[in-house]
Amino acid sequence: MISLYQLRAFLETARLGSVQEAADALVVSQPAVSAALASLQRSMGVRLTERDGRKIRLTPAGKAFAVYGRRVFALLDEGGRRAREVSGEVVSRVGLAAVTTAAEHLVPQLLQSFRELRPAVGVDLDVGNHEHVWDRLRHWEVDLVIAGRPPLDSPLTTLATRKHEMIVIAPPGERFSELSLGTATWLLREPGSGTRALTEECFGALGIDPPRLTITSNGAISACVRAGLGYSLVSRDGVEAELRSGAVQQIPTAFTPLDREWHLVAASDRDVPEAVADFIAFAIERCGFVTK
Numbered sequence: 464m465i466s467l468y469q470l471r472a473f474l475e476t477a478r479l480g481s482v483q484e485a486a487d488a489l490v491v492s493q494p495a496v497s498a499a500l501a502s503l504q505r506s507m508g509v510r511l512t513e514r515d516g517r518k519i520r521l522t523p524a525g526k527a528f529a530v531y532g533r534r535v536f537a538l539l540d541e542g543g544r545r546a547r548e549v550s551g552e553v554v555s556r557v558g559l560a561a562v563t564t565a566a567e568h569l570v571p572q573l574l575q576s577f578r579e580l581r582p583a584v585g586v587d588l589d590v591g592n593h594e595h596v597w598d599r600l601r602h603w604e605v606d607l608v609i610a611g612r613p614p615l616d617s618p619l620t621t622l623a624t625r626k627h628e629m630i631v632i633a634p635p636g637e638r639f640s641e642l643s644l645g646t647a648t649w650l651l652r653e654p655g656s657g658t659r660a661l662t663e664e665c666f667g668a669l670g671i672d673p674p675r676l677t678i679t680s681n682g683a684i685s686a687c688v689r690a691g692l693g694y695s696l697v698s699r700d701g702v703e704a705e706l707r708s709g710a711v712q713q714i715p716t717a718f719t720p721l722d723r724e725w726h727l728v729a730a731s732d733r734d735v736p737e738a739v740a741d742f743i744a745f746a747i748e749r750c751g752f753v754t755k
Contacts, residue, residue, distance in 0.1 A: 564658060608729075612726055632695055651677055
């Protein structure tokens, strides 16, 4: 019989790549985590972990099992939440994850409007790059994601989309030429960001390899453009105020503006709770999302 403690010890070891770090996270001893892993693997009859130098990595069997392990805890959390909702002890909740750009420029207004209409429903928001949000949705750790197009090889389905436009911005007063696209410094988000990947694709299409500066915040990118540090590809939604005030300028390029869509995405292999269905309907009816 597999215990929840064994499963938690396994998942923490998988997440951190270290038995000692997993023990620290669980506030138990290292031998306790090692014993839990050994007992779990005996119960399973397969090796789930293996040594990789000083780290621990998952075997192929371990990787497959970890998906279900994470979902076990997600379902337990959901079951507890639902039981408390039925008893009237807590409000309904929606677990939402969003990529940084959407979280900064689209989600705040969406949440404000939803909370005005449904004040009894809480919303938990997790923000990260596209790899992070898709990983959480695959493992049922959130109910919905707002991001770009979901990966094709995952059990994820787009419920609705909302258009937005990607443009290139430059410092105010910048004299622009086609040559400057390849010589100016470009401000990019971190690896794993969908906006960074799109920008790199544009570089390839234009045949340029400009200097790059990585900045992990959309707000900081806008501030750095205003300060004259370089160009950046951004969502128009995020810089409308700066464009109107003249704090930054939009510059024309051969590949922009780019028409893009925000996708409202759920896991296709999981039932949608009632509160989540209400949030989806609200986004479609009131906030410009269109069903696919």
